[in-house]
Amino acid sequence: MDGQDTALRLNFEDLYILFNFSDYENLSGNSTGTFLIDQNTIICQGPHFEPAVNSAICVVYFLIFLLAIPGNIIVALVIGYNYRFLSPSDIYLLHLVVADTLYALSIPFWAVSTVHGWVFGDVMCKLVSLIQEVNFYSSILFLMCISIDRYLAIVWAVKAHRKRRALCSWMVCFSVWVLGTVFSFPVLFNDAFKPVNSDRIVCYEYHNPESIDQWKLGTRVLRHVLGFLLPLIVMLVCYGVTISRLLGTRSFEKQKAMRVIVAVVIAFLLCWMPYHLSVISDTIIRSGLISYSCETRNSIDLALFFTQSLGLLHSCINPVLYAFVGQKFRRNLLNLLYKTRVLERSSLSRSSRSTSQTSEGTSTFL
DSSP states (O other), X not given: OHHHHHHHHHHHHHHHHHHTOSSGGGEEEOTTSOXXXXXXXXXXXXXXXXXXXXXXXXHHXXXXXXXXXXXXXXXXXXXXXXXXXXXXXXXXXXHHHHHHHHHHHTHHHHHHHXXXXXXXXXXXXHHHHHHHHHHHHHHHHHHHHHHHHHHHHHTSOOOOOHHHHHHHHHHHHHHHHHHHHHHHGGGGGOEEEOOTTOSSOEEEOOOOTTOOOHHHHHHHHHHHIIIIIHHHHHHHHHHHHHHHHHHTOOOHHXXXXXXXXXXXXXXXXXXXXXXXXXXXXXXXXXXXSSOOOHHHHHHHHHHHHHHHHHHHTHHHHHHIIIIITOHHHHHHHHHHHHHTTSSOHHHHHHHHHHHHHHHTTOOOOO
């Protein structure tokens, strides 16, 4: 009997080492002597990439960073050049540029973490995550504000006192930053920790399938609705009505404005829709609505990683879509370059004459 007991103990220990279970409760026996694995208590190893893949991702991150920072700074300088004549859309665009710039500043941290893991500590994990999340939600809300302003300006031709409209726009911007901060508070639960079976530290919210906080899931659902679905619906409705109105006109400039609007919506959907679908899937996994397995968990983690990288690209696209396609922006950029003596007066005159006819009478860069 002693020999048999010893053999049984060794078999259990071998199973423990093989599957790296935290305790023997992960195994359950039946009358036939077959042991079944409890999927809910398995500690997943998580997806891993080859060093060459991590290095390539790191390089892509830094390229996005190098494109986003100068592009957004140039837009901010051009907008600030005419700060006395800013329209509501210009004010929203200026804050959107600030949000995109701050969002881009978090990219180097994630770039380094792809190669070496999170080496910046727990405090920086929370801080960088908060900065990224605040500016993510703020960017979406500012896009919504721009869509509403374009709807009012084109469809309803709303005109009001310039100072009164500017004051209201600044108050809206302040509210957007506050709301974006409130939406982002849950990321303070992110921690720098080393997952089981991993030699690298990650910065993320730890997920324990056996312990689900309902209030955390509730805040996630609220953020999905108010931070993405609602702005998306508002954008689609405003831009849809605006486009239908523009289709009824034959003005070349209005048709051009319609193409810009379509590009804005498509870029937003392509960059952020996959990420939000991945986050929603992650929320469903955490809620226990579907069966949990390591394969499912790893698939969601991979989707979150790659779709977040796609979302980072949006900080590069915004300066092009909202500024560089605008004729008045190009004219103001040339004015700024002339003022700083980067260009000669003759170059400015030729470019200004080509755009003065179409840009006169508007105060927006869109």
